[in-house]
Amino acid sequence: MDGTAYLGLRGVEVDLADRNPRRIWHYAGLKVDEPIRPNAIDVLLTSRDEPNASLFVQGSAFAAGLRERAPHLSQRARQLRRRRIWITLLALFTGLVAAGFVLSWSPAKWIAKTLPLSWRERLGNAARDSMTEGYKECVDPAGVAALKTLSERLSKGVPAGTTFDIHVYDWPLMNAFAVPGEQIVLTKGLIDKAGSADEVAGVLAHEMGHGIETDPEAALIRGVGLGAALQIMLGGTAGGGLANVGLMLAQLGYSRGAEHKADIHALELLKAAGISQRGLGDFFTRVTKKETEGGSPTGAVSWLRTHPLPAERARLVRTQAAYPATPALDATQWEDLKSICRVTRDPKEDADKS
Numbered sequence: 001m002d003g004t005a006y007l008g009l010r011g012v013e014v015d016l017a018d019r020n021p022r023r024i025w026h027y028a029g030l031k032v033d034e035p036i037r038p039n040a041i042d043v044l045l046t047s048r049d050e051p052n053a054s055l056f057v058q059g060s061a062f063a064a065g066l067r068e069r070a071p072h073l074s075q076r077a078r079q080l081r082r083r084r085i086w087i088t089l090l091a092l093f094t095g096l097v098a099a100g101f102v103l104s105w106s107p108a109k110w111i112a113k114t115l116p117l118s119w120r121e122r123l124g125n126a127a128r129d130s131m132t133e134g135y136k137e138c139v140d141p142a143g144v145a146a147l148k149t150l151s152e153r154l155s156k157g158v159p160a161g162t163t164f165d166i167h168v169y170d171w172p173l174m175n176a177f178a179v180p181g182e183q184i185v186l187t188k189g190l191i192d193k194a195g196s197a198d199e200v201a202g203v204l205a206h207e208m209g210h211g212i213e214t215d216p217e218a219a220l221i222r223g224v225g226l227g228a229a230l231q232i233m234l235g236g237t238a239g240g241g242l243a244n245v246g247l248m249l250a251q252l253g254y255s256r257g258a259e260h261k262a263d264i265h266a267l268e269l270l271k272a273a274g275i276s277q278r279g280l281g282d283f284f285t286r287v288t289k290k291e292t293e294g295g296s297p298t299g300a301v302s303w304l305r306t307h308p309l310p311a312e313r314a315r316l317v318r319t320q321a322a323y324p325a326t327p328a329l330d331a332t333q334w335e336d337l338k339s340i341c342r343v344t345r346d347p348k349e350d351a352d353k354s
Helices: 060-069 075-103 107-114 117-131 141-157 188-193 197-212 215-224 226-233 245-252 256-273 278-292 302-306 311-318 331-338 347-353
Strands: 004-007 011-015 023-026 030-032 042-047 050-058 165-169 176-179 183-187
Touching (some): 011 050, 023 042, 117 176, 117 215, 141 165, 141 197, 176 197, 183 197, 197 256, 256 278, 278 311
Parallel strands (some): 165 183
Antiparallel strands (some): 004 011, 042 050, 176 183
């Protein structure tokens, strides 16, 4: 419909015909698909005053006048709006990061805790396969039974619905680590160097603490990114850039706060199981002394390097009140656990057969 448009005091005045009353599209309610540039020769307008109508006006003088009276329609105004959006988003992100430091809130941790267990298990399987590549899993029946007994005792204090899947590998390096999906890996080297089942129980309880807190999941999400982690969790592979996802998890480490929380969980789990907390302290003290004196066997004491032992950690264990406790395993079970690698299997060969 043809008509005439004027720049009035309060808005664009539109005169369509003698039979239609003149209407006003107020400047504040005007919108344009494209911002009005200084050299614009026409404008296409819509208005809140008539939501279902549009107005096309030709003429550089009209465009220039409208840009002056309704500056929010200009190109500069749109750029400023976009800039304000980015500034607002940046301020929001900065605020979230600051809140994370102040309140110990972690977006990665929040995401990790909301993921289904089946997704986290896939991520854990990929990490475990990557970490233990080249080493056979220890599956001696008597040793596996002893490990199950120890796990069941420690599991008395874990949150309802949490079940840990523990694997031992014929790996001389002294190590233990939690991986996503409530899985834990122990090495033969750690069991060999432990002086008692109580010491193994203390280390295992600490790794359970990391699992309860979903620290492995959060670490990998921060390390490889949520998209890459989801690729594995949704059935993808750890190929390409994710081939070393397990190594990355081992190298990422945990914050001091995360380690402290895992220690607290460990002490609580040991108490709920009726296992002495002194075993964990004894393990720290003896192995640290052995390495300091240069008497450690071949291989770095990896667990201590990825789980730092400040004096306050040993002090935390020593200051716990005594409670009734029995050995984590009896003498026969302890010998069985130490011999768990008498029978091994190669997970890769099993996968090839299937």
